[in-house]
Amino acid sequence: MTLRTRASLIVSASFLALVALLLAAAVIVVLGRFSALEADVARQGAERALDALNEMAVTLSATASDWSHWDDTAAFVAGRNPGFIRANLADTTFLTLRLDVAVFLGPDGHVVYHRAYDRAGHHDGPLPEGVDSVLSPGSALAHHETSASHREGILVLPGGIFLVASQPITDSLGAKPPVGTLVFMRSLDAVEVQRIAALLRQTISLTRLEKAGLSPAQVKEAAARPRVFLVPDGRSRMDAILPVRDALGNFRAALDVQGTRRVYRDGLLSIEYLAFSLVACSLLSAVLLFVLLSRMVLSPLGRLASAVRGIGAVGGSGRLEAGGSDELSEVALSINGMLDALAASEGRRAVLEERFSHVNKLEAIGTLAGGVAHDFNNILTAITGFCDLLDESLAGGPAAEVEQIRKAADRAASLTSQLLAFSRRQRLEYQAVDLNAMLSGMAEGLRLLIGGQQALELNLAPDLRRVRGDPGQLQQAVQNLAVNARDAMPDGGTLTIATANLQVDRREESERLGTPPGSYVRCTVKDTGTGMEEATRRRVFEPFFTTKELGKGTGLGLSVVWGIVRQCDGVISVASEPGQGTCFEILLPAALEAGGKPDAVPRAGPAAAAGGTILLVEDEEPIRVILAKALAKAGYRTLEASDGVEALALVTARGEGEEEIRLLLTDVAMPRMGGAELAARLRERDPGMKVLFMSGNADLQGAAAPLEAGAPLLQKPFNTRSLVEAIAEILRS
Ligand SMILES: Nc1ncnc2c1ncn2[C@@H]1O[C@H](COP(=O)(O)OP(=O)(O)OP(=O)(O)O)[C@@H](O)[C@H]1O
Numbered sequence: 048m049t050l051r052t053r054a055s056l057i058v059s060a061s062f063l064a065l066v067a068l069l070l071a072a073a074v075i076v077v078l079g080r081f082s083a084l085e086a087d088v089a090r091q092g093a094e095r096a097l098d099a100l101n102e103m104a105v106t107l108s109a110t111a112s113d114w115s116h117w118d119d120t121a122a123f124v125a126g127r128n129p130g131f132i133r134a135n136l137a138d139t140t141f142l143t144l145r146l147d148v149a150v151f152l153g154p155d156g157h158v159v160y161h162r163a164y165d166r167a168g169h170h171d172g173p174l175p176e177g178v179d180s181v182l183s184p185g186s187a188l189a190h191h192e193t194s195a196s197h198r199e200g201i202l203v204l205p206g207g208i209f210l211v212a213s214q215p216i217t218d219s220l221g222a223k224p225p226v227g228t229l230v231f232m233r234s235l236d237a238v239e240v241q242r243i244a245a246l247l248r249q250t251i252s253l254t255r256l257e258k259a260g261l262s263p264a265q266v267k268e269a270a271a272r273p274r275v276f277l278v279p280d281g282r283s284r285m286d287a288i289l290p291v292r293d294a295l296g297n298f299r300a301a302l303d304v305q306g307t308r309r310v311y312r313d314g315l316l317s318i319e320y321l322a323f324s325l326v327a328c329s330l331l332s333a334v335l336l337f338v339l340l341s342r343m344v345l346s347p348l349g350r351l352a353s354a355v356r357g358i359g360a361v362g363g364s365g366r367l368e369a370g371g372s373d374e375l376s377e378v379a380l381s382i383n384g385m386l387d388a389l390a391a392s393e394g395r396r397a398v399l400e401e402r403f404s405h406v407n408k409l410e411a412i413g414t415l416a417g418g419v420a421h422d423f424n425n426i427l428t429a430i431t432g433f434c435d436l437l438d439e440s441l442a443g444g445p446a447a448e449v450e451q452i453r454k455a456a457d458r459a460a461s462l463t464s465q466l467l468a469f470s471r472r473q474r475l476e477y478q479a480v481d482l483n484a485m486l487s488g489m490a491e492g493l494r495l496l497i498g499g500q501q502a503l504e505l506n507l508a509p510d511l512r513r514v515r516g517d518p519g520q521l522q523q524a525v526q527n528l529a530v531n532a533r534d535a536m537p538d539g540g541t542l543t544i545a546t547a548n549l550q551v552d553r554r555e556e557s558e559r560l561g562t563p564p565g566s567y568v569r570c571t572v573k574d575t576g577t578g579m580e581e582a583t584r585r586r587v588f589e590p591f592f593t594t595k596e597l598g599k600g601t602g603l604g605l606s607v608v609w610g611i612v613r614q615c616d617g618v619i620s621v622a623s624e625p626g627q628g629t630c631f632e633i634l635l636p637a638a639l640e641a642g643g644k645p646d647a648v649p650r651a652g653p654a655a656a657a658g659g660t661i662l663l664v665e666d667e668e669p670i671r672v673i674l675a676k677a678l679a680k681a682g683y684r685t686l687e688a689s690d691g692v693e694a695l696a697l698v699t700a701r702g703e704g705e706e707e708i709r710l711l712l713t714d715v716a717m718p719r720m721g722g723a724e725l726a727a728r729l730r731e732r733d734p735g736m737k738v739l740f741m742s743g744n745a746d747l748q749g750a751a752a753p754l755e756a757g758a759p760l761l762q763k764p765f766n767t768r769s770l771v772e773a774i775a776e777i778l779r780s
């Protein structure tokens with residue numbers, strides 16, 4: 048669901064809920080008020096109608112009182128005034144007083160005279176049904192104890208509902224006790240009820256209670272506790288039904304005041320108007336809100352999204368506009384920041400990747416070159432050995448041809464030793480080296496090396512920390528760099544060698560330099576020469592890569608530097624542009640200890656006499672043969688074995704009385720058991736056993752068991768003389 052759809056849904060739902068809430072509140076509050084008002088009006092109407100009815104009863108009662116408090120009437124009841132009826136109770140009297148029945152009762156309650164008159168038909172009629180029972184002797188209407196008592200109200204008879212007034216007949220002063228009772232009755236027919244209705248301007252009807260339209264429960268309630276019952280009839284009519292007490296004190300009739308529901312309808316109409324205006328306003332507000340939301344938030348958000356997409360499409364190179372001060376600008380700024388960080392880390396990653404693949408490539412070449420150099424050294428040892436033997440067996444001194452072979456072998460040996468240096472398989476004599484002292488000591492020689500046209504400057508930092516390395520090899524590295532600088536400045540220039548302490552702490556710096564964090568010494572070798580193209584610069588450390596003409600350079604100078612620096616756990620990098628000179632930067636880890644001593648083989652003392660038995664262990668047969676011959680010539684006896692296992696067996700098999708072994712001369716790398724392990728096993732039997740190792744490949748990690756530091760080692764290829772010298776030296780120590 049899009050943000051726009053979601054926003055429109057939220058806005059419409061909120062407004063709908065608001066409208067519904069307001070309408071519900073309006074219906075409850077407003078309609079409630081209108082209903083209460085309507086009920087009040089109806090109740091008042093009903094009560095006014097009842098008042099009017101009572102008023103009518105009181106008026107009738109007053110008229111009856113006039114008649115009953117008249118001496119003529121008292122005389123008539125006592126039978127002393129026979130002309131009374133004729134003289135007073137004519138038809139007109141009935142019409143004027145709106146009477147329907149007049150009954151004169153004697154003191155014991157019996158009827159003295161009665162007359163019912165039909166006012167519409169202008170003739171006498173029968174007494175309405177039920178009158179005899181309500182006026183029977185002893186009934187409340189037929190008898191009064193005192194002359195002040197009276198009774199009036201309505202009377203519900205089977206023949207209809209009447210207004211009745213019952214007055215005691217007495218003298219005009221009312222001083223004597225009653226001599227009878229006068230009862231006037233007026234039928235409350237439609238015409239009479241219409242009078243009240245016209246007076247109150249309402250539609251009124253008077254009915255028996257049970258016919259008033261109330262439920263049986265309401266009829267029961269009305270008899271016990273009368274109140275106005277409101278009976279709405281649809282939206283237009285409302286009946287206010289009020290139970291009416293009759294002259295005998297019972298609730299037998301009900302006044303029904305029918306009112307219009309104008310108030311209620313007005314309320315409904317108001318609510319309808321309110322609802323309509325609420326819906327209209329809400330719709331308008333919702334649309335307005337949505338348009339504003341869309342213009343001020345959603346559209347800028349959409350633009351931001353498409354701008355971000357655009358940047359993604361062009362590989363993240365562009366940036367977003369972030370001019371404003373609102374949240375969207377902040378988002379844009381954050382995205383820009385993130386893109387910058389991404390670009391930076393991408394750049395770092397590319398540099399690291401390139402460096403990693405470069406190092407990997409050089410390592411792979413190193414492994415190959417080291418392997419080749421190792422095998423070559425064995426061959427060269429054999430060649431030089433046989434040259435030596437050939438020389439001695441030739442009568443008349445060394446032949447020129449043999450000398451040529453030896454020279455060629457020496458050249459080849461120099462190549463293999465450089466390859467070994469590159470492949471980090473040289474044996475280094477580690478110690479804490481003061482680079483400043485080393486460089487100062489080399490200065491004179493370097494000046495001679497680079498010649499008169501180029502100047503040499505040394506910028507040596509004071510308090511320079513020492514580094515862990517082999518001084519001879521480090522000198523070799525500086526020398527190779529100086530020679531390259533000289534070659535790059537044929538028309539003169541300056542070679543600057545500088546040193547400085549460097550503390551690498553931050554991750555970015557450590558990544559940039561390609562070293563783990565720690566303390567380093569930096570040595571830069573900088574010239575003002577021709578500089579290099581990118582293509583050259585990328586390949587300078589590869590062995591045999593040279594831009595020099597054939598015969599001038601081997602392309603191994605920088606490979607050796609690379610190998611030496613790496614073997615000292617350092618890193619080397621180059622910065623160069625054509626015409627801008629070149630700067631090599633070497634970082635070497637600072638030595639932890641303050642100083643260090645060279646692990647050197649002691650070389651003093653007088654020469655030891657030759658002779659005795661040497662255990663010669665070498666897997667390459669030609670070399671073993673030459674070495675055995677050379678040793679024999681030098682006066683030693685040899686026991687020969689092709690690997691450690693065979694040598695051990697040989698030693699174990701020797702008898703008691705046999706001559707002791709003076710020295711173990713063994714190759715380092717051999718199948719089954721190497722030289723280091725063999726030496727250790729033999730020393731278990733004879734702790735004083737002297738050992739001289741030989742190796743064409745002194746990579747300590749390469750051997751199955753590593754050589755201990757400082758163990759005497761003869762680097763292949765060697766000639767027979769240096770072998771004999773080395774043996775003599777060890778036997779002397
Ligand atoms: N200081 C420098 N200025 C310009 N180019 C250099 C510099 N040092 C090295 N190079 C380039 O790097 C190449 C390789 O150098 P390297 O020292 O490994 O071999 P080389 O000098 O050609 O031969 P070698 O050192 O074995 O006699 C050089 O041929 C040269 O092109």
Ligand SMILES: [Mg+2]
Pocket residue numbers: 527530531600603604605
């Ligand atoms: Mg060189």
